[in-house]
Amino acid sequence: MDRFRMIFQYFQSNSESVMNGICGLLALASVKMYTSLDFSCPCLPQYNMAYGLGVMFVPPIILFLCGLILNRQSLVMLEEWRRPAGHRKKDLAVIRYMCSSIMQRAMVAPVVWIIVTLLDGKCLICAFSGSMDPQKFVGFANVSTEQVQQLLAKVPCKDDELVRNNASRKAVSRYLRCCSQALGWSILLILIIAAFLARWLRPCFNQATLLQARHWSNYIDIEQKIFEETCCEHSRLFAHKCILHFFESMQQEIKLHSFSLPREGDGAEGEEDLLQGITDQDQVNNLLKTWYYEKPPLDVSQAHQR
Amino acid sequence: MDKFRMIFQFFQSNQESFMNGICGIMALASTQMYSAFDFNCPCLPHYNLAYGLGILLVPPFILFLLGFVLNNNISMLAEEWRRPRGRRGKDAAVLRYMFCSMAQRAMIAPAVWVSVTLLDGKCITCAFCTSVPLQTLGNASHPPLSQGEVQRVLARIPCKEIYNGQQLVANEVAVRYLRCISQALGWCFVLLMTTLAFLVRSLRPCFSQAAFLKSRYWSHYIDIERKLFDETCAEHARSFAKVCIQQFFEGMSTDLVAARCHLPRKAPADAGEAAEKLLGITDQGTMNLALKSWHRCKPPLHLHPPALPTGNGWAGEGQPPRHPSAPRKETAAYYSWV
Numbered sequence: 001m002d003r004f005r006m007i008f009q010y011f012q013s014n015s016e017s018v019m020n021g022i023c024g025l026l027a028l029a030s031v032k033m034y035t036s037l038d039f040s041c042p043c044l045p046q047y048n049m050a051y052g053l054g055v056m057f058v059p060p061i062i063l064f065l066c067g068l069i070l071n072r073q074s075l076v077m078l079e080e081w082r083r084p085a086g087h088r089k090k091d092l093a094v095i096r097y098m099c100s101s102i103m104q105r106a107m108v109a110p111v112v113w114i115i116v117t118l119l120d121g122k123c124l125i126c127a128f129s130g131s132m133d134p135q136k137f138v139g140f141a142n143v144s145t146e147q148v149q150q151l152l153a154k155v156p157c158k159d160d161e162l163v164r165n166n167a168s169r170k171a172v173s174r175y176l177r178c179c180s181q182a183l184g185w186s187i188l189l190i191l192i193i194a195a196f197l198a199r200w201l202r203p204c205f206n207q208a209t210l211l212q213a214r215h216w217s218n219y220i221d222i223e224q225k226i227f228e229e230t231c232c233e234h235s236r237l238f239a240h241k242c243i244l245h246f247f248e249s250m251q252q253e254i255k256l257h258s259f260s261l262p263r264e265g266d267g268a269e270g271e272e273d274l275l276q277g278i279t280d281q282d283q284v285n286n287l288l289k290t291w292y293y294e295k296p297p298l299d300v301s302q303a304h305q306r
Numbered sequence: 307m308d309k310f311r312m313i314f315q316f317f318q319s320n321q322e323s324f325m326n327g328i329c330g331i332m333a334l335a336s337t338q339m340y341s342a343f344d345f346n347c348p349c350l351p352h353y354n355l356a357y358g359l360g361i362l363l364v365p366p367f368i369l370f371l372l373g374f375v376l377n378n379n380i381s382m383l384a385e386e387w388r389r390p391r392g393r394r395g396k397d398a399a400v401l402r403y404m405f406c407s408m409a410q411r412a413m414i415a416p417a418v419w420v421s422v423t424l425l426d427g428k429c430i431t432c433a434f435c436t437s438v439p440l441q442t443l444g445n446a447s448h449p450p451l452s453q454g455e456v457q458r459v460l461a462r463i464p465c466k467e468i469y470n471g472q473q474l475v476a477n478e479v480a481v482r483y484l485r486c487i488s489q490a491l492g493w494c495f496v497l498l499m500t501t502l503a504f505l506v507r508s509l510r511p512c513f514s515q516a517a518f519l520k521s522r523y524w525s526h527y528i529d530i531e532r533k534l535f536d537e538t539c540a541e542h543a544r545s546f547a548k549v550c551i552q553q554f555f556e557g558m559s560t561d562l563v564a565a566r567c568h569l570p571r572k573a574p575a576d577a578g579e580a581a582e583k584l585l586g587i588t589d590q591g592t593m594n595l596a597l598k599s600w601h602r603c604k605p606p607l608h609l610h611p612p613a614l615p616t617g618n619g620w621a622g623e624g625q626p627p628r629h630p631s632a633p634r635k636e637t638a639a640y641y642s643w644v
Contacts (some may be wrong), residue, residue, distance in 0.1 A: 051490065062497050294390070
């Protein structure tokens with residue numbers, strides 16, 4: 001229990017950690033989405049390529065946009081970019097730093113999707129089975145052109161009656177899967193090497209500028225959070241004063257209109273203070289009606305002056 | 307248990323986080339509802355379209371309305387919209403902000419349902435199986451059939467067990483084709499929704515950021531003010547009830563003492579708190595009378611200033627004001643022993 005609370009607090013404390021957490025969750029979500037997706041290649045000549053490439057490239061765009069939307073810092077960066085200069089200069093290096101860190105985090109989930117797709121192989125088999133050269137495969141070598149297009153388009157569908165036990169279908173499928181997996185592993189290797197080099201070589205260039213940019217981007221983020229919290233606190237106090245002011249003005253109205261004798265002996269009861277002089281069903285009804293029909297003005301300066 | 311309480315407190319602390327939590331729960335509920343739903347295509351020519359499109363479009367509408375119903379702020383919006391002007395002006399920008407943020411949150415669960423339905427493919431397969439292009443998918447060698455026959459055969463595509471048109475068009479081919487179209491539509495829909503959300507979110511800081519901050523502050527203010535007013539009224543009602551009941555007991559004991567016509571017992575000086583709390587009612591008969599009176603004849607909602615010190619039922623000093631004396635007299639006459 002304590003451990004869970006500690007982890008939760010750790011992630012909440014630092015906004016960068018929160019963003020890393022969201023990034024990781026999106027990557028996991030993309031893997032889960034892929035495994036739960038029912039991939040069914042249409043196995044028709046013109047549709048295969050569109051479907052295969054669509055499933056490979058459209059979800060990454062969606063995941064990228066989701067990564068930008070869910071990242072709070074992208075809003076902060078946009079506001080900082082578009083605000084008027086006012087009394088505070090704008091530092092383009094900070095904006096660039098924030099932009100690059102947002103983009104890097106948003107790219108993780110799309111890249112995970114593409115790599116998982118390639119390593120699985122179904123998308124590429126579906127997209128490129130129609131573009132294979134039939135002469136390389138014995139079973140398709142001596143077939144007429146339209147027939148061969150039909151047969152090649154049906155390669156991704158194992159259970160189709162035309163190609164069910166065709167050895168050449170299996171050969172094409174294996175070949176394409178091998179290419180797909182090779183491509184997937186190569187992309188993964190290149191990306192990891194690029195990330196490794198970027199992280200390792202960064203201290204060699206502009207370390208001081210980087211530290212400044214990172215500090216001020218954290219500052220802008222924290223400043224905005226504290227501003228929002230202060231506004232909430234302020235509106236709470238404002239509402240409190242406004243309501244008290246309203247009850248007091250009702251009490252004054254009642255005193256003006258009623259002719260009851262003043263209370264003698266303000267003996268014990270603290271309850272009477274809480275009642276604010278409103279001690280009657282009609283008075284309460286009147287108060288509630290006034291609250292609805294004539295809300296008090298948003299001005300507590302008189303309450304202060306009292 | 308602690309874990310739930312912590313998560314609950316986190317969501318409660320911030321009103322917006324709470325609404326986001328409800329929004330996420332509804333999205334999960336909509337996927338769960340879809341997977342638990344037993345989809346049964348009727349496999350008849352005209353019913354397929356109605357059933358498929360109905361399953362695609364009616365639950366999102368219900369989820370959208372449910373999203374509004376579950377949102378606490380809807381009553382706040384309605385109240386702010388309909389209240390008379392009074393001494394406080396109304397700001398249309400605040401109303402628009404509140405409505406937009408509620409509508410955005412309510413749209414998420416329906417969008418999830420439509421996406422899941424399209425990506426799964428069963429609805430579109432059921433709805434459009436009679437419109438499958440036979441020229442591209444059909445077998446060349448089949449006996450010519452009338453239009454109605456063809457429609458009836460094609461309508462059975464989603465129901466594999468009773469499908470008898472294998473010569474017309476293979477079942478798997480048609481299903482694959484329809485599912486491919488459905489998934490393409492699904493991905494396009496999700497892409498469109500995500501792009502819209504991204505544009506809405508990213509274009510806002512570029513225009514009217516100051517107006518946005520103002521609307522957000524005042525909409526929070528209205529919400530907090532309403533809650534604080536309810537709390538203040540609840541406290542007032544508590545004090546009101548306490549004083550009302552105290553005065554009822556005092557009134558009862560005073561009446562009984564007056565009716566018995568014997569000298570009032572002065573509470574001994576060292577009675578202590580417990581004796582004070584007894585409010586002058588010290589035997590079973592009196593207590594039963596007090597309870598019966600509370601049920602049969604509740605006191606009026608009118609508190610009089612305390613003319614009596616608390617503690618004993620002595621109706622001695624001080625003048626009670628004119629208003630409450632009349633009902634009290636009636637009460638005394640009704641329940642007197644005489």
